[in-house]
Amino acid sequence: VGDATSHVFKTETQKLLHIVANSLYSEKEVFVRELVSNAADALEKLRYMRMSGATSDAAGDAPLEIRLFVDPEAKTFTIQDTGVGMTEQELNDHLGTIARSGSKSFIERLEESGNKNADAREKIIGQFGVGFYSSFMVGDRVRVYTRSAQPDAKGYCWSSDGTGAYTIAEAEHVDVGTKIVVELRDQCLEFADRAKIEGIVFKYSNFVGFPIYLNGKKINTVEALWTMASGDKSSISDEQHTEFYRFVASTWDRPRFRLHYKTDAPLSINSLLYVPGNHAEQFGMERMDPGVSLYSRKVLIQSKSAALLPGWLRFVKGVIDSEDIPLNLSREMLQDSALIKRLRDVMTQRICKWLEEEARRNPEKYNLFARDFGVFLKEGVCTDASHKDAIGKLLRFESSALEKGKVTSFKEYIARMPESQAAIYYLCVPNREYGDESPYSERFKQQNIEILYLYDSVDEFVMHNLGQVADKPLVSIDSQEALKALTTEQPDAADVKAGQLTDDQADTLATWMLGQLGTTLSTVKPSKRLVSHPAIVVDPESPTLRRMMQMVSSSNK
Numbered sequence: 365v366g367d368a369t370s371h372v373f374k375t376e377t378q379k380l381l382h383i384v385a386n387s388l389y390s391e392k393e394v395f396v397r398e399l400v401s402n403a404a405d406a407l408e409k410l411r412y413m414r415m416s417g418a419t420s421d422a423a424g425d426a427p428l429e430i431r432l433f434v435d436p437e438a439k440t441f442t443i444q445d446t447g448v449g450m451t452e453q454e455l456n457d458h459l460g461t462i463a464r465s466g467s468k469s470f471i472e473r474l475e476e477s478g479n480k481n482a483d484a485r486e487k488i489i490g491q492f493g494v495g496f497y498s499s500f501m502v503g504d505r506v507r508v509y510t511r512s513a514q515p516d517a518k519g520y521c522w523s524s525d526g527t528g529a530y531t532i533a534e535a536e537h538v539d540v541g542t543k544i545v546v547e548l549r550d551q552c553l554e555f556a557d558r559a560k561i562e563g564i565v566f567k568y569s570n571f572v573g574f575p576i577y578l579n580g581k582k583i584n585t586v587e588a589l590w591t592m593a594s595g596d597k598s599s600i601s602d603e604q605h606t607e608f609y610r611f612v613a614s615t616w617d618r619p620r621f622r623l624h625y626k627t628d629a630p631l632s633i634n635s636l637l638y639v640p641g642n643h644a645e646q647f648g649m650e651r652m653d654p655g656v657s658l659y660s661r662k663v664l665i666q667s668k669s670a671a672l673l674p675g676w677l678r679f680v681k682g683v684i685d686s687e688d689i690p691l692n693l694s695r696e697m698l699q700d701s702a703l704i705k706r707l708r709d710v711m712t713q714r715i716c717k718w719l720e721e722e723a724r725r726n727p728e729k730y731n732l733f734a735r736d737f738g739v740f741l742k743e744g745v746c747t748d749a750s751h752k753d754a755i756g757k758l759l760r761f762e763s764s765a766l767e768k769g770k771v772t773s774f775k776e777y778i779a780r781m782p783e784s785q786a787a788i789y790y791l792c793v794p795n796r797e798y799g800d801e802s803p804y805s806e807r808f809k810q811q812n813i814e815i816l817y818l819y820d821s822v823d824e825f826v827m828h829n830l831g832q833v834a835d836k837p838l839v840s841i842d843s844q845e846a847l848k849a850l851t852t853e854q855p856d857a858a859d860v861k862a863g864q865l866t867d868d869q870a871d872t873l874a875t876w877m878l879g880q881l882g883t884t885l886s887t888v889k890p891s892k893r894l895v896s897h898p899a900i901v902v903d904p905e906s907p908t909l910r911r912m913m914q915m916v917s918s919s920n921k
C-alpha cells in the first residue's frame with residue numbers, strides 16, 4: 365500500500381454515517397444485501413460493457429462472481445466481486461459522497477424526525493436502505509480494495525472508520541473488481557458466522573444473477589425469478605416475491621399487488637412487476653426515480669430505466685425482460701428506439717389492465733391503492749394522452765349517491781345513470797360537507813342526478829383532460845353546460861313561494877345587480893335552478909373564478 369491521502373466526507377455523508385452508526389436498526393443484516401447488491405450491480409455493468417463492446421476490458425474473461433469470506437478469528441466479513449471496480453475518482457465520487465438519488469431529502473427527513481424519535485428513524489432507514497454505508501452499522505473499520513476494469517487502471521485501497529474522514533492509497537496486487545473488508549464490531553460478531561450469512565444470502569439468492577460463494581462453497585442457485593416458466597408461476601412463494609420485490613425496489617415494505625406477465629406477441633416479454641406498499645412521494649420526498657429495470661435474456665440493459673414506462677408509472681417496481689431488445693442497443697439510444705416505444709405501449713396497456721383486474725378481484729384493497737397512488741393515475745391522465753382512457757377507468761371518487769368515504773368508478777356511476785342522463789356530473793369541492801351543502805348541487809340532488817365529488821386541486825384539470833368517459837361528457841355542475849341537465853319545467857305551483865318575483869321584477873333586479881357588480885360578472889340572469897339559495901355564480905368556462913371563491917371562503921373560516 366502506497367502513501368495514503370486523507371479526505372473528509374461530504375457533509376451529508378457525515379450526517380448519514382453518524383445516523384447509521386448510532387442506529388439501533390434492528391435488522392443490521394441488511395448490510396449483507398446492500399453489499400451483495402452493489403457487487404451484483406458492478407458485475408452487471410462489466411457484463412454489459414463486455415457485451416456491448418463499449419470498452420476494452422482489463423479483466424479479460426475472469427468469471428463474473430461474488431465471493432464472501434467470514435473469519436470469526438479475525439472478526440471480519442469480506443465480499444469480493446469481479447465487476448467493474450472503481451477508479452480513484454470514482455472512489456471519491458461514490459464512497460465519499462452519497463451517490464444515491466433522493467438521499468439528501470432522505471437525510472433531511474431523518475433530521476426532522478429528530479433524535480427522540482428512534483422509531484421513525486428506523487422506519488425511514490428501513491424504507492430506503494443506506495447502501496454501502498450500511499456496512500458501518502456492523503463494522504468499525506471498512507476497507508475497500510478496488511481496481512477499475514478500464515485499461516491501465518491502478519489498484520487502490522479506501523479505508524475509513526466511518527466517522528469524519530477516509531483515506532485512499534495506491535495498492536499492489538489488487539484484482540480487477542472490488543473487495544470490501546468489514547472489521548466487525550464486537551457486538552456484531554454473528555456476521556462472521558457462516559450459517560448466519562448463508563441464511564441471509566439465501567433470502568435473495570434467487571435474484572442475484574451471479575454465483576455467490578461463501579468461504580469457497582457455492583451457496584446460491586442462479587435463476588432469474590421472472591424467467592421461471594409461467595406454468596411454474598405458483599411455485600414462486602409469497603415470501604420469494606416479497607424478497608425479490610425488496611431486492612429490486614431497494615425497500616423493506618411489502619408489495620400490494622404483483623404481476624407476472626409473459627407473452628410472445630406482439631413482443632416477447634417476461635416481466636415481474638409490483639405495486640409497492642408505500643411510496644416516498646407520499647412522505648413529501650422529491651419525485652421518485654423510475655422503478656423498473658430492462659433486461660434482455662437476463663442481461664441487464666438498463667437499471668431503473670426511464671425509457672421503459674411512462675413517467676406516471678414510476679411507482680411500479682420490478683423487471684421487464686424482452687428478448688427482442690438487442691444487447692448492443694446503447695443506453696443513449698433507448699429513449700428513441702421504436703422497439704422500446706412499442707414495449708412501453710404494450711406494458712402500459714397491460715399494467716392498466718392489471719390494475720383493473722385488481723380492482724375487480726378485491727375492490728376494498730384496490731380503493732386503498734387508488735387513495736394512496738391516485739396522484740400518479742391523475743398525472744397519467746394529464747400527461748399520457750394515448751392511455752388516458754384506460755387510466756380514467758382506474759380513478760375513484762366520492763359521490764353524492766354514496767355515503768361519505770365510499771368511492772365509485774366512472775363505470776359504476778354510468779351503470780346507475782338513468783337512460784335520459786347524457787353526461788357525468790362532478791363538482792370540485794374541498795370536502796364532502798361542501799359538496800353536500802353546495803348551492804350548485806341542490807337542484808341536482810333534488811332531481812336525483814348523481815354528482816361526483818372531487819377533492820384534489822388537480823381534479824379539475826384531470827376532468828378537463830379526460831373530457832369524456834364512454835362517450836359521456838364530463839360536466840362540472842357549476843358550469844352553464846350543466847344547466848341542460850335540469851328539467852326546465854316550472855316548479856309545481858305548491859313550490860312557488862308567496863311573494864315570488866314576476867318575470868319583469870326579476871329582470872329589473874338582474875339589471876340592477878349587473879350594474880352593481882358589472883366589473884366581475886358578465887351577465888346576471890333570473891333562474892329557476894335554485895331551491896333555497898338566493899343566487900349562485902355560474903362559471904362559463906374558467907375554473908379560476910371558482911378557485912378564487914374557494915380561497916375566499918377558506919380564508920373566511
Ligand code: ADP
Nearest residue numbers: 402403406449450458463464494495496497542
Ligand atoms: P447505490 O448502489 O444505490 O448507488 P451505494 O451506497 O450502495 O448506492 O453505492 C454507491 C456507489 O458506489 C455505487 O453506485 C457504485 O458506483 C459504487 N460502488 C459500491 N460498491 C461497488 C462495487 N462493489 N463495485 C463497484 N462500484 C461500487
Ligand code: MG
Nearest residue numbers: 401402495496
Ligand atoms: Mg447499492
